Amino acid sequence: MRRIAPDRDQLLAIVAEVFREHGYEGASLALIGEATGLGKGSLYHFFPGGKEEMARAVVAHIDGWFEENVFAPLRDSADPLAGIEQMLEATDSYFRSGRRVCLIGAFALDESRDLFAGQIRDYFGRWVTHLADALARSGHRPDEANELAEEAVAAIQGALTLARAANDLDVFSRALRRLRVRLGLPVKT
Amino acid sequence: MRRIAPDRDQLLAIVAEVFREHGYEGASLALIGEATGLGKGSLYHFFPGGKEEMARAVVAHIDGWFEENVFAPLRDSADPLAGIEQMLEATDSYFRSGRRVCLIGAFALDESRDLFAGQIRDYFGRWVTHLADALARSGHRPDEANELAEEAVAAIQGALTLARAANDLDVFSRALRRLRVRLGLPVKT
DNA sequence: GACACATTGTACCGATCGGTACAATGTGGG
DNA sequence: CCCACATTGTACCGATCGGTACAATGTGTC
Numbered sequence: 327m328r329r330i331a332p333d334r335d336q337l338l339a340i341v342a343e344v345f346r347e348h349g350y351e352g353a354s355l356a357l358i359g360e361a362t363g364l365g366k367g368s369l370y371h372f373f374p375g376g377k378e379e380m381a382r383a384v385v386a387h388i389d390g391w392f393e394e395n396v397f398a399p400l401r402d403s404a405d406p407l408a409g410i411e412q413m414l415e416a417t418d419s420y421f422r423s424g425r426r427v428c429l430i431g432a433f434a435l436d437e438s439r440d441l442f443a444g445q446i447r448d449y450f451g452r453w454v455t456h457l458a459d460a461l462a463r464s465g466h467r468p469d470e471a472n473e474l475a476e477e478a479v480a481a482i483q484g485a486l487t488l489a490r491a492a493n494d495l496d497v498f499s500r501a502l503r504r505l506r507v508r509l510g511l512p513v514k515t
Numbered sequence: 516m517r518r519i520a521p522d523r524d525q526l527l528a529i530v531a532e533v534f535r536e537h538g539y540e541g542a543s544l545a546l547i548g549e550a551t552g553l554g555k556g557s558l559y560h561f562f563p564g565g566k567e568e569m570a571r572a573v574v575a576h577i578d579g580w581f582e583e584n585v586f587a588p589l590r591d592s593a594d595p596l597a598g599i600e601q602m603l604e605a606t607d608s609y610f611r612s613g614r615r616v617c618l619i620g621a622f623a624l625d626e627s628r629d630l631f632a633g634q635i636r637d638y639f640g641r642w643v644t645h646l647a648d649a650l651a652r653s654g655h656r657p658d659e660a661n662e663l664a665e666e667a668v669a670a671i672q673g674a675l676t677l678a679r680a681a682n683d684l685d686v687f688s689r690a691l692r693r694l695r696v697r698l699g700l701p702v703k704t
Numbered sequence: 705g706a707c708a709c710a711t712t713g714t715a716c717c718g719a720t721c722g723g724t725a726c727a728a729t730g731t732g733g734g
Numbered sequence: 735c736c737c738a739c740a741t742t743g744t745a746c747c748g749a750t751c752g753g754t755a756c757a758a759t760g761t762g763t764c
Contacts, residue, residue, distance in 0.1 A: 354750080354751065354752085355751080355752060355753085356750080356751085366752090366753080366754090367756095370753075370754080376752065376753065377752065377753090
């Protein structure tokens, strides 16, 4: 074994940005090659499965980031409200306060959903589940916690769509502020 | 003048479904031709501007439907709450209780946004504005009405994404039920 | 330096892309 | 019937699609 590719993370991040901007169909190998500075030879060396493997790896990479920075705090924080607070901060920074779009959410909408259905369902399912757990631990009734969690994740996705449509980042920050209130967190001044 | 195309509405509805399923990039002329039963000759006869004109017409068509079935009731109902109720029912039926996706929301996410930015912003802008007006007339403070309207439209968009991701229609109907409560409507049994 | 293997650039493939040209075929009004 | 025009099918265009083949070039190990 030679070495672990040192910047596979960075590579995946760049490819992710292309998929985010152009969607699965719109992200051509030419665009990906241009963005990464890699020719087809290199791309197919790293991803023998081609475009589909690239997208799958990107989704897994994003999933891993959320696992570490969003789901883990929800699961592991001794104080559930502190975990929820971390979730919101990580979410805000990940989506760059609304400048960025949720790639997995975008994949969920069109036909590419069929290719990645399992990964997509898993991502959102864990998000809702872990948030619901934290809400239950913070004192909500279980069924109420589930509804609230579903509402919160949907609110984030919807706010991303609306912010992008209106080209107005404030839409997203207003949504996050409402979520703080709704989830029982102190509102930042 | 010969005649007005009798089924242009139906044609647009079919084309819309293709864009909904495959996204702007993924909706090839071959798919559109197959779905409509029209060859390229006919398609370019009706839409000389090609794919972009088709999408623009589809978006305008959807916009018109919402204007008539969603925005107008919000604007014109003597009882604002009745208008909001009509909005929710029309929305539920339009999105087929979550089976359908919002094409304009999907367009807002990827690069096709640049092509249709004006139409997209207008659609969501009017939705929020008219809902906010109705909420204000139903007794909410203006700024509160605006936030609530934004929250509601985002909740619908987010619920569509989540329902599609989870492949679970109940996600959407639960979101609508929560919205009824949130907007001050009686909840259906 | 020699070998193994990782990485890359280039040329090429058939298929499909969006779009155009145009002749053939309806079809309603005079 | 005939004309004007709406509608359609087909053939074709250059460009680009995702993907493959492979030789050339790094690069670390011995």
